[in-house]
Amino acid sequence: MKPIEIGSLAPDFTLDDILEQGIHLADYRGKKVLLSWHPAAWTGVCTDQMRSLEVNYEKFQTLNTVPFGLSCDPSACKKAWAAVLSIGDVALLSDFWPHGKVARNYGIFIDEFGMSQRANIIIDEAGIVKWVKIYGLSEMPDIDEVLQVLATL
Template sequence: MAIEVGSKAPDFELKNQHGEPVRLSDYRGAKNVVLVFYPFAFTGVCTGELCAIKEELPRLQNDDVQILAVSVDSPFTLRVFGEREGLEYPLLSDFWPHGGVATAYGVFDDEKGCAVRGTFVIDKEGVVRWSVVNGLPDARDEQEYLKVLASL
C-alpha cells in the first residue's frame, strides 16, 4: 500500500543516470518534488510517460519544482535511455537494494520485480501532498501534476 497523503516522504539517496548521488532531502526547503516511479526504461508506456514529462518540463521543473523519475534499471541503462529519448531530468536507479525506495513508498511489485506507476508530489517541507498509483499498463496524465503543483 502506497504511503498516504499527509505523511512525511521517506528520504533516500539514489544514483542518477550519470552515477551522481541524488537525495530527496537535498530539495527540502528549496523545491517541491514530483517523484515518478515507473517500471522499466525502454518500454512503450514508460517511454511515452517520460517523454510527456519532457514536453512539459519547463512547467514541471523550474526554480520551484524538481522532477525525479525512479526505476529499478541500472544507472548505465538509464543513461542510454535518457540520451536516446532526450530526457534532461534526473533518472534515478533503484537497482540495489533492488526496489528499496519503491518498497519504502509502497509501490514495488514483488511478483514482477519492478515499481508500479506511482507518483508523489512532495512539498518543500518533505510532506506528501498528492499521490496516484496506476497499474503497470495504465499511463498517468502529467497534466494532473501541473494542477496539483499550482495548488501548493
C-alpha cells in the same frame, strides 16, 4: 503493499542518477518534488511518461518543482535510454540496489515482478507527501493532472 499515506514525511533516500551521482531527496527541501515512478525502461508507456516530464520541464520549474523519473532499472540502462529519448533536463534515478528499496519504502514495489508500480508522488517543500496516484501498469499518467495538482499546492 499499501502506498505511502498522504500527510506522512517522505522517506529520505539517495539514489544514483544516469551519471551515477547520488541524488539526495533532503537536498531538495524548499522545492516541491515529483517522484514519477515507471515500471521498466525501454517500454512504450514508460517512454511516453518520461518524455512528458522532459517536455514539461519548464512548467515544473515555474511551479518550484523538481521532477524525477524513477524505476528499479540499473543506472547504466537508464543512461542509454535517456540518450535515445534525448532526456537531458529531468534526472532519471535508479532504485536498482538494494533492489527496489526506495519503492518498498514508498509502498509501491511489486515483489512478483521485481519492479515498481507506475505512480506519481508529490512531496511539498517541507518533505511531506501531498499527493499519491497509482496507475495501471499500461496506463499513461495524465501530465496535465499532475501539473494542476502542483499548481494548487
